[in-house]
Amino acid sequence: MNQAVKVAIGVGLVLGTITIVYSGGQRIFEQQRLSDEIARLRDDLYLARISANRCRRSLASGEGELHAFDARLHSMRARVDSFEALDARGVAQEQYPAYLETFTAYNDSVDAWRARERRLRTADTSCRTVILEHNALRDSMQQILAQMDAG
Numbered sequence: 001m002n003q004a005v006k007v008a009i010g011v012g013l014v015l016g017t018i019t020i021v022y023s024g025g026q027r028i029f030e031q032q033r034l035s036d037e038i039a040r041l042r043d044d045l046y047l048a049r050i051s052a053n054r055c056r057r058s059l060a061s062g063e064g065e066l067h068a069f070d071a072r073l074h075s076m077r078a079r080v081d082s083f084e085a086l087d088a089r090g091v092a093q094e095q096y097p098a099y100l101e102t103f104t105a106y107n108d109s110v111d112a113w114r115a116r117e118r119r120l121r122t123a124d125t126s127c128r129t130v131i132l133e134h135n136a137l138r139d140s141m142q143q144i145l146a147q148m149d150a151g
Helices: 003-085 093-150
Strands: none
Touching: 003 093
């Protein structure tokens, strides 16, 4: 065999080997990068899930408290209405101090109910953001896992 052919075959073998090693190395680096990203996303997803669950529990508790407050408010309104319903001319003078105290407490409670309701709405908005971030992390994790399965 001719010396030039032997050199060409040798160069071809060396280049082929380098290409295979390079491609294999790139694949290993890509696999490691994906594994690192999955580990990071898994940790972030775990923390986001804890936050989302905490948010849901807090909202459920806040809603329960608001409903209980609402029931007390309706009871107070019924008491105010009962004072006003006793006489078509208005509240009797001897009952007026009790009526005024009940009416004032009811009005103060309405303001407190509104403040709680606003806080609950704000918390709900914040929780929706936390849940959306959790879902985005979950979707990212699924995409990376799909890439690994395809690769």
